[in-house]
Amino acid sequence: MIKVTLPDGSVKEFESGATPFDVANSISAGLARNVISAKYNNTTVETTTPLTTDGSLVLYTWNDDEGKTAFWHSSAHILAQALEELYPGVKLTIGPAIDKGFYYDVDLGERTLGEHDFKKIEDKMLEIARGKHEFSMRSVSKADALELYKKQDNPYKVELIENLEDGTITFCDHDSFTDLCRGGxxxxxxxxxxxxxxxxAGAYWRGDEKNPQLTRVYGISFPKQKDLKEYLELLEEAKKRDHRKLGKELQLFTFSQKVGQGLPLWLPKGAALRERLENFLKAAQKKAGYEMVVTPHIGQKELYVTSGHYAKYGADSFQPITTPAEGEEFLLKPMNCPHHCEIYNAVQWSYRDLPKRFAEFGTVYRYEQSGELHGLTRVRGFTQDDAHIFCTPDQLDDEFMKVIDLVLYVFGSLGFENFTAQVSLRDPDNKEKYIGSDENWAKAENAIINAAKAKGLNYVIETGEAAFYGPKLDFMVKDALGRSWQLGTIQVDYNLPERFELTYKGSDNEEHRPVMIHRAPFGSMERFVAILLEHTGGNFPLWLMPQQxxxxxxxxxxxxxxxxxLELLENHEIRATVDDRGETMGRKIREAEMQKLPFMLIIGEKEANDGTxxxxxxxxEDLGTMTVAEFAEVVNTEINKTLKKFEV
RNA sequence: GCCGACGUAGCUCAGGGGUAGAGCGUUUCCUUGGUAAGGAAGAGGUCACGGGUUCAAAUCCCGUCGUUGGCUCCA
Incomplete structure (x- = not known):
């Protein structure tokens, strides 16, 4: 007999060799029907794996992430089988489950695969699925495994197996299909x-562009037809909210081939929106003690050599601009921080002056690979809502928390209610990837974790995700469709103060190094507007609407x-226009609806007589007739629901 | 940058070796209206760009540019 501990702490006894399925069956028939995968003593097992030792068991269904992973991973096997049957001779490589579905990378040789082939493959997959073929794992020796794939002339699987230890290699069979597989x-x-x-899509073997290019087929599968339908509807909704589509419809921004790819052009309405966002943040920053600075769009190459950016990114950046006579080299600025360091350096500081908080809506230019450009979310020229805080090491914790307050204020005012924080630390096994002393890293990492704790943030720690110059705290927001976006970022930096030899005079009359915090609550105006568009579907918070x-x-x-x-509305600071064209009311309303204007004020004989x-x-929704003053009250009430004053 | 798909009117898109199409928008005229499209007429295109095949190319082929789904990268 073995003892199996369940997640609720209860312990049940089973014959040795009982399977997770048997355990599920002993709990309820429903669970037995729905159990997809399991973990025994924290190791993924099949529902059919005999359990022979005492241990703790977790059962997963479609409702668990682990269940979905097993579901989609299994679907990848089915896809592979379908591809093998339809295209004899394909070489299989890997086929994992991903966030939303699964993919399988195959080497098709000379063949190509297009969307017109999907139906055929899907039908084949469903045919295989309907066969209710059991998945079963078996151990194979390394030699046997290698022999099988060598016989199939599949160098990919051979390479995978060669990196595995003999005795740990398992195959998974279902129907007539066999694949190298770890299980689940x-x-x-x-x-x-x-x-x-x-x-x-094309994908390189092992993600390395020197390797052969494989064909990656992406798919998703569900336990019910209805689930697929809902998923496709969600995709449709996402399409409707696509910021590139809305940006065009609402005339917010555009791109021009002549101007260049990845270089957004803001139309008047978009510019108004953006300006409003900037003013909103400026007002909060002013309260929080920031001072605005302005710096040029280019800087001498030497500036970036000093900052270290040139060594790290120079080759993959826009190349230097040279002066005609002297041959001096300037770079389009990829960051604002070196400039801000020099602003700090312009004056001698005492510890009594710190912290200094320099803010700038600074436009930067980065050479993004052409294939990576995407609407407003990935561009080559963009404006960061940047600021750099220079403070004493003692002030770091407090300053960091103040920045968190500001970021939370921004999210709250813009309707992002679901967010998590990610604390990115350096990889302690890979210290050479980072610059700075162990001591400073420890201090910075602690400051971030302490601040996240103190502010009650829901955070996860990601080791190895830090920037090369310091750890950071990123905010990931969930939009209205449940998609995650990375927005604001706060980073601690001991490196640039060192490189730019920043100092302040301490109370001991000695020179000290300040600590620097980089932070951008929006990230960039371009990316933020894109995310806000998709989050709100173009129905921005009332205070932000270009036209109310x-x-x-x-x-x-x-x-x-x-x-x-109109004049009265302007007196109440309500942004409005008049549509007095000779069109029908039906048409005027339709057009205003399509422009997503929050309020339509209809006037005819009755209103003109009553002054309403x-x-x-x-x-x-019909709010009835009212005076303009009463309407202004409605507007203000709604604005105050989302836009609070920033309290320091 | 690499692989795949796409590029036709201001927008959304159909078509496809033999005179360039629709809806919406726009312009003009009529209509003076009550909560999501009033009516009529007209204008509007080097079918992304450059080559090639052909009697004939928007259509087929090659290249370039751009967009797009991925890969890789992201200070």
Missing amino acids: HLPNTGFVKAVKLMSV AIVLTLSENYEKYAQNV VSVRKHGG
Whole structure:
């Protein structure tokens, strides 16, 4: 008999050799039907793996991430089988589960694969799934494993196996298909009821561009047809909210081939939106003791040699601009911090002056590879809501927490309610990748963790994700569709103060090194606007809307009254325009709806006589008739719901 | 940068070796209106760009540029 401990702490006894499935069955028939995978003593096992020792068991269903992983990993096997059957001679490589689905990388030889082939492959997969073939693991010797794949002339699997230790190698079989596999599968293929191939892309073997290029087929699968339908609907919704589409429709920004790829052009409405965001942050920063600075768009190459950026990124950046006569070299600035360091250096500081907080909406230029450009989220020229805080080591904890406050204020005002923090530390086994002393790293890492704790942030620690010059705290927000985005970032830096020989005079009358904090709550204006667009679907918070209301006249008889109303609105600082074209009310409303204008103020004979407006909200809600002053109250109430004052 | 897909009117897209298409928008005229498209007429295209094949290319082929899904990278 063995003792199996379940997650709730209860212990059950089973015959040795009982499987996780048996355990599930002893709990309930429903669980037995739905159990997908399991972990025994923290090791992934199949639901059919006999348990022979005491241990603790966790059972997973589709509702667990681990269950989904097993589900999708198993689906990758089915995909591989389908590809093998449809395209004899394909060489299989790897096929893992990913965040949303799975992929399989195959070497198709001379063949190509396109979306028109998907239907055929999906049908084949479903046919295999319907066969309810059991997945079963078996151990093989290294020699046998190698022989199999050598016979198939598959250098990829051979390479994988050569890196494995004899005795640990397992194959997974289902139906007529066999694959090298570590394990973690569904009980049988029949669990997969819906399959959709999403895309096909090139991918290098082991992610190295020197290696042969493979064909990667992406897919997703579900236990119910309905789940697939919902997933596709979510994708549709995401498409509707795509910032590139909305940016065009709402006339916020554009790109021009002539200007150059990755270089966004802000149209008047987009520029107004962006300016409003900037002013919002400027006001909060002013309260928090920041001072604005301004620096040029280029800097001498020497500046970046000093900062260390040239050595690290110079070759992969826009190349230097040279002067015609002297041959001096200048770089488009990829960062604002070197400039800000020199601003710090312009004056001699006492510890009494610190912290200094220099802020700038600084436009920077980075050479992003052409394939990496994407709408406003990946561009070659963008504006960071940058600031650098220079403080004494003693002030670091406190300053860091103040920055967190500011970031949380920004998120709150813009409707990002779901977010987590990621603390990125250096990889202690790989210290040569980073610059700076152990002591400084320890101090900086502790400061970040302490601040995250003190502020009650929901955070995860990622080792090895730090910047080369210091650890950081990144904020990941979840948008309305549940997608995660990295937004604001706060980074501690002991390196640049060293390189730029920044100093302040301490109370001991000695020169000391300040610590630097880099921070950008938005990240960049471009990326932030893109994310905000997708989060809100273009229905920005009222305070941010480029235009908050439109006055719609029922006929030209009310043009004059419309102008009066507009003037009153302006007195109440409500951003509005008048639509007094000779169009029908139906059309005017439709167009205003499509422009996502929050309020429509309709005026006709009745309103003109009473000195009122009839208020329709975006989406159709009728708020009835009221005076402009009453309407201004409605607007202010709504704004105050989201836009609070920043309290220091 | 690499692999795949795409590039036709301002926008969304259909078509496809033999005179360039639709809807929306735009312009003009009519309509003076009550909560998501009033009616009519007109204008608008070197079918991304450059080569090639062909009697004939927007269509087929090659290249370039751009967009896009991935890969790689991301101070």
